Amino acid sequence: MHDRRRFLGALAYPAAVALAPACFTTRGAERVRGAFADAHTLDPDDVARDEARWFEVQQAFTCDRSTVNLNNGGVCPAPEVVQAAMKRHLDYSNTLPSQHLWQTLEPQKETVRDGLARLFGCHREEVAITRNASESLQICQFGLDLERGDEVLTSDQDYPRMLTTFEQRVRRDGIVLKKIRLPVPCEDFGALLGLYERELTPRTKMILVSHVVNITGQRMPVKELVELGRSRGIPVIVDGAHGFANLDVRLAELGCDYYGTSLHKWLFAPHGTGMLFVRRDKIRGLWPLMAATEKQDDDVRKFEEIGTHPAANFLAIGEALAFHHGIGPANKEARLRYLRSVWTQRLCANPRTRLNTSLAKPFSGTHANVRFEGLDTRELHTWLWEKHKIFTVAILHPDCEGLRITPSVHNTLQELERFCDALEEALEKGIAT
Ligand SMILES: Cc1ncc(COP(=O)(O)O)c(C=O)c1O
Structure with missing residues (x-):
């Protein structure tokens, strides 16, 4: 017993704390890696249809299969390997917090920064690790x-909290908020760009645009808008909540200077994780939300000065990155598009189905918004959950009312069939209880 204790005591972190849970959880991740070992040599659209591979991915999650989760756009579940890493880091932190948390774990965050930078295609000194997209974007917005009198331009389909952020600046600082109304769906980037260009004035000082609009899945012409802003000296803040690690897109294709995203959505990192990219020469000109020293003016870490916080969430982003690369970014996007095609093709056969989303690749992300003539959207959402335990989101925006459907890689084809069966039942028999 004595020897065993000495042996365990001598084990270096993370081996000592990793012993029990990891035995079970890494197996799932290894099976995923094995299932996709040859996938980089194949066409992602073929990989997307190979159910044997995706079975391994589905099994790597701990979803409650008595429900069908079609709201992954809100927040995604993390694979078991990510959950286990987070718990491990948390347990270790609590053994001697001020030493283990600050001296051992916090410095390890640098490898996560490096991994995120590699995935996005930027320099590691341009990446701040934050708690979510809201924090990343508010750093830019504030x-x-x-x-007083300066104008900021966005759309009325941008994320409500980001609109609230500007609205608070309206009340506090006297700025002017202008919101464009977006056509739904839209397959004309020139027209979208024109809508923004028309609203620009010499007082426009900031533009906020979603990479992918959360309520419809509309993809926006980010690169062109960034170029337009740059030509007028206007910073363009890109909300990447539904772009990053969902679409196989890197910085070079966007060309932006500011990009904020959550990592607990499509990267499948622990809840409470986000990323902010700020181009190097823009870091000095952007104030952090919480105060940092003058010495940190050019250091992207100034955006991480949030006081004591858990290291566990941030470090387990490493496992999420490994999981993401194990599948392959292109395969993941192709699978998400395939899942969308499975349910849209079947439901669009019904003449009462109305899509609020273009299905053409350049104009949409991987999710869609759908309305059914004769069915009240809010009641349908409730009926799907109460009768079938299928979870969706009711979007009640006047220009795109409908259910937002966001499957993820953990969803099975059978779950999508259950969703389609339920909708066909609703269309045929109604949803009156
Ligand atoms: C487009 C968009 N931006 C920002 C956010 C905010 O994300 P979070 O709540 O993770 O901060 C969301 C969340 O759904 C979103 O959809």
Whole structure:
């Protein structure tokens, strides 16, 4: 017993804390890696249809299969290997917090920064690890100086919290918020760009645009808008909540200077993780949300000065990155598109189905918004959950009312069939209880 204790005591972190849970959880991740070992040599659209591979991915999650989760756009579950890593880091933190948390674990965050930078295709000194997209974007929305009367431009389909952020600046600083109305769905990037261009004035000081609009799945012409903003000296903040690790897109294709995203959505990292990219020469000009020293003016870590916080969430982003690469970014996007095609093809056969989303690749992300003539959207959402335990989101925006359907890689084809069966039942028999 004595020897055994000495042996365990001598084990270096993370081996000592990794012993029990990891035995079970890494197996799932290894099976995924094995299932995709040759996938980089194949066409992602073929990989997307190979159910044997995706079975291994589905099994790597701990979903409650008595329900069908079609709201992964809100927040995604993390694979078991990510959950286990987080718990491991948390347990270790609590053994001697001020030493283990700050001296051992916090410095390890640098490898996560490096991994995120590699995935996005930027320099590691341009990546801040945050708690979510809200924090990343608010750093930008609050961090640029604006004077009374300055205008900020966005759309009325951007994320409500980001609109609230500007609305607070309207009340506090006297800025002017202009919101474009977006056509739904839209397959004309020129037209979208024109809508923004028409609203620009010499007082426009900031543009906020979603990479992929959360309520419809509309993809926006980010690169062109960034170029337009740059030509007028206007910073463009890109909300990447539904772009990053969902679409196989890197910085070079976007060309932006500011990009904020959550990592607990499509990267499948622990809840409470996000990323902010700020181009190197823009870091000095952007104030952090919480104060940092003057010495940190050019250091992207100034955006991480949030006081004591858990290291566990941030470090387990490493496992999420490994899982993402194990599948392959292109395969993941292709699978998400395939899942969308499975349910849209079947339901669009019914003449009462109305899609609020283009299905053409350049104009959409991987999710869609759908309405059914004769069925009240809010009641349908409730009926799907109460009768079938299928979870969706009711979007009640006047220009795109409908159910937002966001399957993820853990969803099975049988679950999508259950969703389609339920909808066909609703269309045929109604949903009155
Ligand atoms: C487009 C968009 N931006 C920002 C956010 C905020 O993300 P979080 O709540 O993770 O901060 C969301 C969340 O759904 C979103 O869809």
